[in-house]
Amino acid sequence: MSHDGTMSRPDIERPESVYFFGTCLVDLFYPEAGMAGMELLKQQGVRVVFPQGQSCCGQPAYNSGYREEALKVARAQLDYFPGDWPIVVPSGSCAGMMSKHWPDLFKGEPDEARARQVASRVWELTQFLVQVLKVKFEDQGPPVKITWHASCHAQREMGVTDEPKALLRQLANVELVELQREKECCGFGGTFAVRHPEISAAMVGDKVADIENTGAKAVVSGDCGCLMNISGALEGGKKPVRGVHIAQFLKERTHG
Amino acid sequence: MGETSINFAKASSAALQDQQLRGNFRRAMDGLMSKRAVQFADTAEWNGVRALGASVRLRALSKLPELLEKLEANCTRNGIQVHWASTTDEANAIVLSIMQRVNAKLVVKGKSMVSEEMHLNAFLEKHGIESLESDLGEYIVQLDEAMPSHIIMPAIHMNTKQIAHLFKQKIKEAEYTEDVAQLTDLARRVLRKKFATADVGISGVNMAVAETGTLCLVENEGNGRMSTTVPPVHIAVMGLEKVVEKLEDVPPVISLLTRSATAQPITTYVNMISSPRKEGEKDGPNEIHLVILDNGRSGIYADEELRNTLRCIRCGACMNHCPVYTKVGGHAYQAPYPGPIGSILMPQVEGLEKRGELPHACTMCNACVEICPVKIPIVEIMGRLRSEAVHPGDAVRGAGSHASKAEAMVWKGWSMTYASPLAYQFATALLAKLGNAAPASLPLLKEWTNVRSKPRFANRTLHALAREKGIPDV
Amino acid sequence: MSESRNAILGKLRAGRDAHPLTPPESDFAVLRNKRWEGAERLERIRRMMEAVHTEFLETTEVDWPADVQAFLKAQGTRNLLFGPATEAGARLSSEWTEGGPELVPYADRVETFKERLFDGIDAGITTTLGAIADTGSLIVWPTPEEPRLMSLVPHMHLALLRADALYDTFWQAMTENRWADGMPTNALLISGPSKTADIEQTLAYGVHGPKRLVVVVIR
Numbered sequence: 001m002s003h004d005g006t007m008s009r010p011d012i013e014r015p016e017s018v019y020f021f022g023t024c025l026v027d028l029f030y031p032e033a034g035m036a037g038m039e040l041l042k043q044q045g046v047r048v049v050f051p052q053g054q055s056c057c058g059q060p061a062y063n064s065g066y067r068e069e070a071l072k073v074a075r076a077q078l079d080y081f082p083g084d085w086p087i088v089v090p091s092g093s094c095a096g097m098m099s100k101h102w103p104d105l106f107k108g109e110p111d112e113a114r115a116r117q118v119a120s121r122v123w124e125l126t127q128f129l130v131q132v133l134k135v136k137f138e139d140q141g142p143p144v145k146i147t148w149h150a151s152c153h154a155q156r157e158m159g160v161t162d163e164p165k166a167l168l169r170q171l172a173n174v175e176l177v178e179l180q181r182e183k184e185c186c187g188f189g190g191t192f193a194v195r196h197p198e199i200s201a202a203m204v205g206d207k208v209a210d211i212e213n214t215g216a217k218a219v220v221s222g223d224c225g226c227l228m229n230i231s232g233a234l235e236g237g238k239k240p241v242r243g244v245h246i247a248q249f250l251k252e253r254t255h256g
Numbered sequence: 257m258g259e260t261s262i263n264f265a266k267a268s269s270a271a272l273q274d275q276q277l278r279g280n281f282r283r284a285m286d287g288l289m290s291k292r293a294v295q296f297a298d299t300a301e302w303n304g305v306r307a308l309g310a311s312v313r314l315r316a317l318s319k320l321p322e323l324l325e326k327l328e329a330n331c332t333r334n335g336i337q338v339h340w341a342s343t344t345d346e347a348n349a350i351v352l353s354i355m356q357r358v359n360a361k362l363v364v365k366g367k368s369m370v371s372e373e374m375h376l377n378a379f380l381e382k383h384g385i386e387s388l389e390s391d392l393g394e395y396i397v398q399l400d401e402a403m404p405s406h407i408i409m410p411a412i413h414m415n416t417k418q419i420a421h422l423f424k425q426k427i428k429e430a431e432y433t434e435d436v437a438q439l440t441d442l443a444r445r446v447l448r449k450k451f452a453t454a455d456v457g458i459s460g461v462n463m464a465v466a467e468t469g470t471l472c473l474v475e476n477e478g479n480g481r482m483s484t485t486v487p488p489v490h491i492a493v494m495g496l497e498k499v500v501e502k503l504e505d506v507p508p509v510i511s512l513l514t515r516s517a518t519a520q521p522i523t524t525y526v527n528m529i530s531s532p533r534k535e536g537e538k539d540g541p542n543e544i545h546l547v548i549l550d551n552g553r554s555g556i557y558a559d560e561e562l563r564n565t566l567r568c569i570r571c572g573a574c575m576n577h578c579p580v581y582t583k584v585g586g587h588a589y590q591a592p593y594p595g596p597i598g599s600i601l602m603p604q605v606e607g608l609e610k611r612g613e614l615p616h617a618c619t620m621c622n623a624c625v626e627i628c629p630v631k632i633p634i635v636e637i638m639g640r641l642r643s644e645a646v647h648p649g650d651a652v653r654g655a656g657s658h659a660s661k662a663e664a665m666v667w668k669g670w671s672m673t674y675a676s677p678l679a680y681q682f683a684t685a686l687l688a689k690l691g692n693a694a695p696a697s698l699p700l701l702k703e704w705t706n707v708r709s710k711p712r713f714a715n716r717t718l719h720a721l722a723r724e725k726g727i728p729d730v
Numbered sequence: 731m732s733e734s735r736n737a738i739l740g741k742l743r744a745g746r747d748a749h750p751l752t753p754p755e756s757d758f759a760v761l762r763n764k765r766w767e768g769a770e771r772l773e774r775i776r777r778m779m780e781a782v783h784t785e786f787l788e789t790t791e792v793d794w795p796a797d798v799q800a801f802l803k804a805q806g807t808r809n810l811l812f813g814p815a816t817e818a819g820a821r822l823s824s825e826w827t828e829g830g831p832e833l834v835p836y837a838d839r840v841e842t843f844k845e846r847l848f849d850g851i852d853a854g855i856t857t858t859l860g861a862i863a864d865t866g867s868l869i870v871w872p873t874p875e876e877p878r879l880m881s882l883v884p885h886m887h888l889a890l891l892r893a894d895a896l897y898d899t900f901w902q903a904m905t906e907n908r909w910a911d912g913m914p915t916n917a918l919l920i921s922g923p924s925k926t927a928d929i930e931q932t933l934a935y936g937v938h939g940p941k942r943l944v945v946v947v948i949r
Contacts, residue, residue, distance in 0.1 A: 478939025
């Protein structure tokens with residue numbers, strides 16, 4: 001890890017198998033995005049393992065100040081990723097929690113070394129598709145104009161910057177219009193959205209206005225927290241723009 | 257939450273209603289962010305100078321007690337009188353006793369955040385001494401009887417029209433004008449008279465150099481130089497963390513400071529003061545006093561993680577880049593230091609009873625961490641303070657003061673469920689079946705659905721879909 | 731207040747000793763590597779300072795007093811504050827001709843001179859120790875002969891800059907000249923006329939200090 005906290009992932013060999021860590025939000029609200037993520041990996045000839053014992057990275061409790069509770073949940077994950085394979089996560093936020101914050105969370109604990117070992121194998125999905133699998137997509141869909149919302153933790157904790165847009169730009173019929181404030185937080189922030197609903201509403205309001213200004217039909221993102229917030233606000237404001245996870249969008253475009 | 261607790265949510269709610277204010281901040285912060293980016297366009301240079309700046313600050317902290325002693329010794333040798341204050345009350349008393357000794361009636365002030373922390377103006381007024389802010393932004397805010405809303409640009413919450421009205425209303429000789437050059441010239445005329453007649457000048461300190469006993473101040477207006485050169489007595493107030501070891505540590509920190517703060521390669525003036533007027537010199541103050549303030553900082557310093565807060569060079573870039581600050585503005589924080597740095601500093605200085613809500617005024621987006629010129633892990637400290645607020649302990653004043661049995665139970669229940677695959681799968685399957693029946697009026701859901709549709713639970717969880725599709729488990 | 735002193739230092743020492751801190755090395759290469767060749771330095775200084783409204787007057791060793799006088803006369807400046815005891819001051823006194831702005835020496839302590847200084851002086855002229863290419867800054871060390879307020883209170887500040895006294899960076903200037911061995915009462919970097927952006931981020935020049943800064947480049 002560099003001193004300012006962002007990760008730079010070392011290049012690794014293309015593995016035969018990967019683990020998929022679905023995340024709790026995807027599990028409950030966006031399982032189709034999780035399935036699409038696994039499909040994309042399988043399309044590239046990689047064996048995907050989904051450990052049924054997994055649940056959550058612990059971030060909700062960690063960010064709320066309940067570190068012991070976060071540790072307990074994080075610890076429960078360690079058993080399910082015993083192989084030496086990369087762990088692919090369809091969320092920059094959960095990936096960031098695991099790779100960046102687990103080492104701190106487990107500091108001084110008997111299983112610290114094990115937690116660090118697991119954390120070191122964590123990849124954000126688009127980063128893995130681009131950097132390790134070097135995917136090339138063939139667009140099968142009709143022309144469409146979209147925009148991209150960059151998740152804060154994907155950018156600033158996992159160092160995911162151009163990868164998702166590089167993937168979207170591989171799609172010949174997709175016109176990607178960038179947001180004016182692509183990197184600005186959408187106002188989700190986990191419990192922030194309900195602790196400070198008015199500020200959160202103002203933030204997502206700005207994000208929605210930015211999205212509308214692009215004239216896009218869909219806003220694509222890599223994090224389900226942001227998506228829940230942004231598509232919730234788009235729907236709540238009856239805006240004709242769809243929010244969609246990048247895994248699902250890529251799968252739709254390339255798999256019929 | 258204690259009675260004295262500062263209500264950020266309420267204040268921010270009012271700020272959000274004020275479209276004028278929101279517009280002022282949005283425009284200003286957008287401009288500052290893009291201009292700063294130009295200053296640091298060369299990534300290699302940014303990484304290099306940032307690493308150097310962080311190392312300077314960390315080296316200073318690693319030797320903090322020794323450097324403060326050395327600073328004291330060298331200042332004393334140079335003729336600068338050094339005073340130590342554990343609390344703001346003590347610092348105010350020191351300043352007052354100097355004033356009373358020289359029978360001061362009028363004080364001109366350069367910009368100083370520590371003096372804001374001390375509420376020095378109000379204190380001096382109470383003792384019959386006129387204390388006049390001379391930085392234009394601070395002057396405007398003082399005329400308006402308000403607080404600064406930004407540590408670098410105190411009056412950023414106001415637009416020209418508002419300032420024009422304020423000047424017309426509060427300055428005798430003012431004619432109404434919205435011409436910025438004319439407004440500025442008016443302030444020049446009013447304040448020049450004050451500089452010429454003030455008994456004491458007060459300033460802050462951007463950096464104090466232990467090696468040479470030098471006080472460094474950066475500014476654009478010249479009011480800092482006026483305040484520290486014209487009156488016969490100069491009093492500088494500084495937080496004890498502002499010391500650096502060597503003179504050569506100054507250039508990188510100044511470069512980071514001015515580029516981060518206002519996107520200038522350097523400010524108009526870099527003012528380095530090493531002694532009062534010497535024999536034969538024709539101007540400059542006859543006395544210089546340096547007041548070194550603790551006010552909780554030594555407590556912050558004792559904690560390995562929290563002490564990183566003391567790296568701060570007060571550039572304010574974290575404010576400019578904070579999406580929460582940009583929405584609500586500085587006044588919502590009701591603190592001398594608003595924004596991200598304020599949200600971690602104020603709870604440590606004033607205690608979590610009063611300031612425990614501030615670490616939650618953050619989405620943890622890390623925009624501040626990305627641009628902090630001295631690499632303060634602001635968001636990690638934010639998380640740590642959230643934890644301290646709900647767990648009794650002795651690392652931070654007021655630790656545990658926001659503990660709630662109900663909240664603790666929720667997280668305990670959550671962790672038990674999420675740490676057990678059986679319980680987790682049972683609970684999530686149940687939510688998939690019944691979750692959508694929850695009425696939008698439930699607490700939390702109510703706040704969420706104010707501007708958003710209700711989140712929809714999927715019929716089947718990812719776990720269930722993966723099993724159905726035969727995705728291997730091991 | 732030595733009680734507070736000892737309490738503060740004691741607390742800091744205890745806190746540090748319980749958790750010592752090992753700082754990373756300070757690598758000044760990023761400053762050391764900032765270099766500009768030959769004429770680039772002055773060009774850069776001029777470009778950067780002009781961007782913040784500084785004016786430049788090009789002249790020579792022989793002509794500068796006459797050129798300064800002509801410049802001020804053209805501006806309608808009534809008088810010029812100068813330090814008579816410096817070498818530059820001696821040149822001004824001896825070469826100043828009748829009919830131009832009045833030369834006013836900064837000869838007395840400010841206590842007896844303040845009223846005139848604040849109310850009756852249009853311009854002040856000082857020497858400099860050089861300029862810095864990186865940031866476009868003049869190095870000014872006031873002295874008993876050239877007091878601190880000369881470059882601050884008059885509405886116009888003229889600064890004499892020798893075209894060969896240029897540095898790449900602030901860091902280079904202070905390390906090469908070993909400033910740390912003895913700092914003056916006051917050392918300044920001046921990078922333009924006084925300015926503010928405190929009213930709605932609109933730049934305005936001449937808020938408290940000089941409204942105009944004129945760099946007199948002597949080749």
